[in-house]
Amino acid sequence: MSIKLVAVDIDGTLITNDRKITTEVFHAVQEAKAQGVKVVIATGRPIAGVQNLLEELNLREAGDYVITFNGGLVQDTATGQEIVKETMTYDDYRDIEYLSRKLNVHMHAITKEGIFTANRNIGKYTVHESTLVNMPIFYRTPEEMTGKEIVKMMMIDEPEILDAAISKIPQEFHDKYNIVKSTPFYLEFMSKETSKGNAIIHLAEKMGLDMSQTMAIGDAENDRPMLEVVGNPVVMENGVPELKKIAKYITKSNEESGVAHALREWVLK
Template sequence: MKKDIKLIAFDIDGTLINSKGEVLDETKALIKKLKEMGIKIILCTGRTFNGHWWIREGLDLMNDDDLSIVSTGAFIRQNSTGRALVNKSLAKDDVAFIFDQIDDPRLQMSIHTRDIIFINEDEPNEAFLKDKGLVRMPRLKYDSLDDIPDEIARVCLSASPEILKDFEDKHRADIEKRFKYMRNAPFISEILNPKAGKSEALRDLADISGIGLDNMMYFGDGLNDLKSVGLVGVGVAMGNGAEPTRKAADYVIGTNDEPSIADFIRKYLDINE
C-alpha cells in the first residue's frame, strides 16, 4: 500500500546530482511540480551549509520554510537566512582533543564551519583539495581555536586510505567514546557530535514540521544514508549506492546519471505531466 507522502528528502552527492555535479533537468522540473503540489522538499547532505548554496538556489528552495539538513545532521538550517533550527555542533575543546590524537604529520585535519573551512597547512593534500573543490568553499588558516566561529559543524581528516586506516587502528576506539566517526570516502573521514546524524536530524525535522516519519520519502546512496532509508515511510536507494544502503531500502532505482529519481516519484505519486 502506498504511503501518503508529504515530505521528500534528498541526499546530494551520488543522489541528487550526477557524476558531473549537476542536477538533471528532469529532476529540477519534478521538484518544481512537487512544490506546487504542496510537498515539502528537504536537502539532506554531509556538506556544510554553504557547501551547496548553488544547488538550493538553482532549485528555488530559498523560501523561509525551506530547510536543509547539513553537516551529516549536525544542523538543520533555514535556507533563506542560514539560521540554525537544530544545532549539534562540536565544542572547541572537542577539536583540541581530536588534534591531540593525530600522531602522523601526513594526516591533515580541517575544521568545517557554516561558511569556511579552516586548515593550518601550507600545502593541503590532494584529498582535502578534492573535497574543497566539490563544496566550493573558501579555506583559511588560524592562529588558535579562538579565531574560529563557535558553531563547528565537523572535523575532517584527510590522507591516503592506508594512513587513515593506521589512524583508525590506533585511535578510533577512543574517539568513538566521545564522538561519531565515519569514513565518507577512501581519503576522507569525519568526526561529529555524537548526537548528530542524518536519521537523527530526520526525527528532529518531524518534530519541527509536524510531518510524521511515515509520511516521508528519502533518497540516498551512501553509508551515512543507511539508517535514513530504513527510518522513513519510503526509503529509496540509488543503483550506484553502497550495498548495505541498497539492502536497507524499500526500493532501489537507477543511477544518479539517469532520470531515475523523477521517474520513480512520478510513478509512485501518480503524477502525469
C-alpha cells in the same frame, strides 16, 4: 499515508558525476513541490556548498529547509533561521587534531565561515573540499581555534592511508563521536547527536508529520542514519551494497536521474 517530506543527498544522488542536475530531476522536484511535498537537501556539505543547488531547484521559498553538515545544521532557506545547530567543543577539536597527528593523516575542521587546518602542508583533499563546497581555507594553529563554532571535523587523505588510520582509532572516539566515512578519502567526526537521521526527525516533528510520511534518498554510509529513520528509505543503484539491504526501494543511478525516478514511482503516483 502519502509521503510529504523527501530528504535527498547530493553527491552520488541528486547530481550526476559531473555535478549537474538533470532536466528530469529538476522537473520531478518541481512537480513534487507543486503537490505540496517538501523536498529537503540533506548533505554533508556546509551551507555555502548548496546555495547554487537551492537556487537551481527553487528551494529557497517560504517553508523550505536544508540539512547541512550531515545534520549539524538545519536551516529555513528563505530566512536563514537555524532550526537545529550542533557544534563541537574546543576540547573535541584538540583531541581529534592530536589523534590525526598521531595517526599521520591530514585533518581539517569546518565552521560556517570556512575550512580550518593546522596542517602547514595543506592536504590535497582539503583543497578538493574547498573547491567542492565553495569555502575558503584558513591555516590556524590549534591554539588559534579557541572560540570557533566547529560543526564537524574531517580526516582526509589517500584511501589506503585513511583506511590504515581508521583501523587504529581507539574505541573511545567511536563511543564519543558520530564517525562516518562519506567517501574513500573523507572520514567525518561530529557530535554524537549529529546525523541526517536526527535532523529529519526534528523536521518531521516541526511539520507535524508521522515518519511513515517521510522518504530519504541516498547512496553512501553517511546517509544510513536518515535511511534508518524514515518510513520509505530509497537507495541509488550506484549506492553502497550494504545500504541496499535496508532499502524499501532501489532507484536508478545518479547518472540515470534516479531521484526523478524515485519521486515519480513512489511519491507522485
